[in-house]
Amino acid sequence: MKWFKQLSIDRKLNYAVILLLSTALLFASAFIYINTYNTVDEIVEANSKEINKQIILNYENYFNDVRDLANYIELKTKExxxxxxxxxxxxxxxxxxxxxxxxxxxxxxxxxxxxxxxxxxxxxxxxxxxxxxxxxxxxxxxxxxxxxxxxxxxxxxxxxxxxxxxxxxxxxxxxxxxxxxxxxxxxxxxxDTLAKQTNLGENGHLIIISDKNQLIYSSTDKCQNSTCDSNVIARKIIIGGDFVSIDGTDMYVSINTIHGTRWRIATFINVDLIGSSKISIFFLLSTVLVVTIFISTLIASILTKQITRPLNKLKEHMTDIQHSDHLYKEVEVRGQKEVVILAAAYNEMIKEIRGLMNQLVDEQNEKRKTELIALQTQINPHFLYNTLDSIIWLSEQNDNEHVIEMVMALSRFFRISISRGKDIITIDKEIQHAKYYLKIQTIRYSNKFEYTVNVEESIKDKKVVKLILQPIIENAIHHGISTEFKGQIDISVYKKDGFIYFEVMNNGYGLTDEQIEEIYEKIQNDNHESIGLKNVVQRLKLYYGERSGIHIKSVLDESTTIQIYFPLEKG
Amino acid sequence: MKKLIIAFLFISLGLFLTGCRTKEVEVPLIIYDYDDLYMQQFEELIYDNKNYNSYRFESYDSKNSQIIQNDIINDVFLDNPRVIIVNPVDRLGVYPIIEKAKEKDVPIIFINREPLKEDMYSYDQLFYVGAKPEQSAIFQADIIIDLFGGNSYYLNELDKNNDNNIQCVILKGEPGHQDAEIRTERVVQELTDRGFHIDILIIEEAYFSQEIAKEKMTDLLVEFGNTIELVISNNDAMAIGAIEVLKEEGYFVDENDNGVIDRDTETWMPVVGIDGLPIALELIDQGYLSGTVLNDSKSMALAINELTNALVTGEKLSDIMSDLEDDKYIWIDYKKYTPNDK
CATH class of the missing domain: 3.30.450.20 (PAS domain)
Known part of the structure; x- marks a missing residue:
């Protein structure tokens, strides 16, 4: 029964209905058939016996007349x-x-x-x-x-x-x-006349036999001696009735004695018809059985479909959700009332979950953004400390011009950094922010490197997440500036194929492929300690999703290019 | 659930078993016609004298039709009976029954109507319990002789015309019927043999029936009137029919009101029957009927039961009380019943 338990609901219902119906109908049909079969036999038997009885009565009357005649003669003879x-x-x-x-x-x-x-x-x-x-x-x-x-x-x-x-x-x-x-x-x-009085059907006939089973009379040419089929059958049955077959014809034979004689009459009545009527009853019943089972099965399957189709739809929808992100799709179910209510409740629940999840994601994002901004700004005290040291040193040198320049750049740098608490600023502002930073650093590194900034004019007004360029430049200065040669940092901002690219190239020693892989890995890995690049990438992803990212290219002993990009429309 | 099913099965099994607890042997008792008064009483006697527990009777009525009797016999043979008791409708028609019994190896006890000798000897498990028919006629002749004074040379006052001949009418049973033929023939022969002159006015066939006898007797009274000195009937039923007609015609008067009819020659007519029906015995006591020959039904019933028991239990047939002639026939003597036996 284990297999039965594992069947789907509609199969189970269908099987049960078909099984129940078939069993019941089969029993009913078998009962009706057997009953009819027996009744037909009984009727035929009764009829045949009745005919036999009538024939015997006719003969008895005749022989009684003969005996009366003989009695009369006997009496007269005595007189x-x-x-x-x-x-x-x-x-x-x-x-x-x-x-x-x-x-x-x-x-x-x-x-x-x-x-x-x-x-x-x-x-x-x-x-x-x-x-x-x-x-x-x-x-x-x-x-x-x-x-x-x-x-x-x-x-x-x-x-x-x-x-x-x-x-x-x-x-x-x-x-x-x-x-x-x-x-x-x-x-x-x-x-002979008496024998021909009654119609016994085609090939139906009667024979009269003696107590020694000798043929006395036969109404058919086919039985003209004591060894013919009819006589052999009559001898075997002795008295009574039975269904027999003579020359392929089904007959009912009944045999009785004729009163006052030693003779028996066997009547053979054609009952071929009942054979064919039995077959037609069988086919009729079979047809009714098959059609009824077919119709019942059809109705049963339609009914179960009505219940199980919406259920299956609901089930499929739920399994679908388990394996994918189609959480937003509502299931639309029609059919059985209860299932429709169930589906509506399910939709309501999905809606609720969706709301809750969105809320959770939003909250998480906000939290993350705040965290990242905080991290970004954490760098600044260190940078501020170094810059202030440089200003102090410049002041001691009385290089007032540079002091003013530096303090002004620092002031503007921080203003843009803060931007009155906004996260998004124009590209123009972001570039300015980078330029202030570069100015400060050129002064600090006393022109150990040179830089260029190229910005495509048309995208200056586009918005961008703030403080994404500076950490990359910081990285370039950090790794690209050497005491052995004059450093060169080229910054370009442009749009291409619907994306905006921020590109920072330095002429440092360059990176091996392994080192680049390592950096990518650090950026991807959450557990790794925070680095500036990682922070930038994470924030890009938070704001722009998966379509934003970072590219690192390097030619050893020549240059290293770091490229960040994000979709234009978002800007 | 399983326990329930098992319990259910056990209960049905129990019911089934009680349904077919050891059954007594059923002995079919196939009577030729329940409308025959004598057979009704005889059947009762057979039941009453069943002194054995080894079997019980199951009666069937052949309704005076050999065809029905054949059907009954075919049916009872299906149950493989130990023995069957048959009162044949047509004594000539029993040979197929015997053939069937031979085939099935079932003994048959025939009663009341004796099959032909050749049939009786065609199978060794056939028995007949009954009386020799000619004996009833001889006893009936005895009664008639007593009635007319016992002296063939000098008949008493019942010889109304004093011709020393007995003018009589005979009510004969079914022609061809063994009893009818033998009784008619033997009573006349016996009287003749013993020197009495019988003048048979007519032999009327009344088929052993009271009703038919009434019709015939009415006609006979018109035709012969008081010349009839004696009515000889093959059985009591026809005798009773005749008496009824005679009563209607003013015969049988109880002049001294003593409850017994007076034998006045003018209003009394001797009627003799055979069989000894209880009504006939009453009529004898009241003086209507002059005498009957009793089929000693009780002795027959006892013999039938004794034989049945022996056949059912397998007891040796030589051990039974009744005399078994040729291992086939148990002959029971008739008895006479006249007003003297009251």
């Missing part, structure tokens, strides 16, 4: 003196004429001769005691024997197909009671 052949013949022939399917009626004596018959001029076989119907009548005194259809076997001149009905009865000859066998020969027509 008549057998010596009076004429009257018995009259009775028999009357009855035979009245019943069209009765071919002959005869009374056979125990010696096998005919005592009386309905036939007028006859010539009979001599000994009839060996006939099967004769034996059977003697065997079971009280029972009517019905033979299988056979060629007529009493009279010489005919071989008509007949059914022999025989029974042992009493008769009186010269007032003496004797036993004899009453024989009624029936035409097979009536049996």
């Amino acid at each position: 008549v003196e057998i010596a009076n052949q004429e009257s018995l013949h009259e009775i028999y022939s009357n009855v035979a004429t009245l019943n069209s399917d009765t071919i002959t009626i005869s009374l056979v004596k125990m010696d096998g001769t005919i005592a009386a018959t309905s036939k007028l001029n006859y010539s009979a076989y001599e000994d009839l005691t060996e006939r099967y119907w004769f034996d059977r009548a003697i065997d079971n005194e009280e029972v009517y024997f019905f033979s299988t259809p056979h060629p007529q076997d009493v009279f010489v001149d005919s071989n008509e197909q007949v059914i022999s009905v025989s029974k042992q009865i009493d008769y009186y000859e010269y007032s003496q009671k004797y036993s004899g066998v009453l024989l009624i020969e029936l035409s097979t027509e009536q049996i």
Whole structure:
């Protein structure tokens, strides 16, 4: 179940809905199908049995009539003196004429001769005691024997197909009671007529078999002897009903005895239709099942989508924020009410966080700026101390001109340094500030170096963070001035490609690539002790962001150029 | 959750087990027709005389249709019964039932209607408990002879026309029915054999039915009236039907109001039946019916139960009380019942 727990919410909901629905529908369909299947079978079975019963009733009625007839003849025979052949013949022939399917009626004596018959001029076989119907009548005194259809076997001149009905009865000859066998020969027509009365469907048929499973009658040409399929099936089932297949046709066979005879009727009713109706029910149910599951799945997935889509959107947005800086983006969610409320709350929260973060950054920047300015101005007391020492020395030399020059430059230098507390000043002011500084230093270093300042006229009014040029010049003087040769510092300020460049070049010993790398590293590394260049770069970044920076280039024993730049529009 | 499921399973298992606790052996008792008064009473007797706990009966009504009986038999065979008891609708039609039983190796006890000999001997687990039909006719003849004074040369006053012939009508049961045929034939034969002259006015087939007997008797009274000296009926039901008609026509009068009908020659007509239905016995006590031959149903019921128990428990058949002829037949003697037996 672990895998299930790890599924996404919409998968889980979809799977659950599909699983539940499929199970329920499958069970319901299976139940309906089995139920219908059984009901169809039951109905067919009941119908088939009913038909079988009706057919049997028809035959029973017929055989009852035959028995009634025989009973009547038996009674009449007892009332008549057998010596009076004429009257018995009259009775028999009357009855035979009245019943069209009765071919002959005869009374056979125990010696096998005919005592009386309905036939007028006859010539009979001599000994009839060996006939099967004769034996059977003697065997079971009280029972009517019905033979299988056979060629007529009493009279010489005919071989008509007949059914022999025989029974042992009493008769009186010269007032003496004797036993004899009453024989009624029936035409097979009536049996055929009764069989054809009922429609048993295509290939449907009936067979009549004896207690010895001999075929007595068959309504189909396909079954003409005791070894045909229908007879074999009937023999196996004995009595009752079942679904069978004969020559590929589905049939329902039901077998029952005919009352008062030793015969059974097996009716084979075509039930091919139910097979196909079962298949169509199966397909119908399957289609309904598939369509229902499909539609349910669709609805389920739409519903879950409605809930999970906004949730997923929210989720994606949140993961996005974790990995990037798109904190400012608000998520826009439509759909499930609860999720929309959640998203709105989330947006509110993001807004709040954004505000707080901006505030924090601003505060940090301000704090940093103040710190850096303070650091920058920290240099000044040292510089002031040196400058004042120089002024003292100049005064002692009575070099008044230089004293005045120096004090004035110092005064202006500090004025610009302070700039009434402003951080941003014009480039012009910044250049002036640098020039005052250079003037002071040239006097201090008694013209050990020379300098040039080139400023592009058009950018003089642009604004710049104050006190960025002086630390670089200080650096150039520091590292570039030597006692061995006259130093040269060239300062140029220009704009190029939307940036403003402050460039300070000196002709010192120059720096190796390793040394330059080291300087860059010092500038970048926060932990390193503060140097002037680093301070400048940090402030540039604070004001101008990442688009500002520093470049150091050097040619050994020739020159070193330090370049700082920042975007023009900011100025 | 798991515990709950396990508990649930145990409870269902328990219910299931109690549902199918050891069942008694069920013995199907398939009656040919519940509308037959005699069979109703006989069935009751079979239940009442069940002195064993090894089985219990389950009754079925074939509604006088062999087709229904075949269906019932197919059904009960599905449960693989130890033994079945069949009262056949059509004695000629039992051979398929026997074939089925042979196939399933199930013994059958036939009651009330005796199958053909050839069928009975086609399988060794077939039994028949009943009376020899001809005996009832012989006993009925005995009653008639007693009724007419016992002397064939000099009949008593019941020979109304003093011709020393007994003018009688016979109410016959279903033609072709073994009992009907044998009873009709044997009663006449027995009387004849013993020297009594029987003048059969008519043999009416009333199909063992009280209602049909009533119809036929009404016609017979119109046709023969007081020339009838005796009504011989194949069973009590038809005899009762005949008595009802006779009562309606003014016969049977209790002149001295003692609760018994007087045997006045003008208003009394002897009617004899067979079967010994309780109503018939009452009618005998009241003087309407002159006598009946009792199927000793109680002895039969006892024998049926004894045989059933032996077949269910596997007891040796030679150990049972009743005589078993040919390992198949238990013959129970008939009993006579006349006003003298009151």
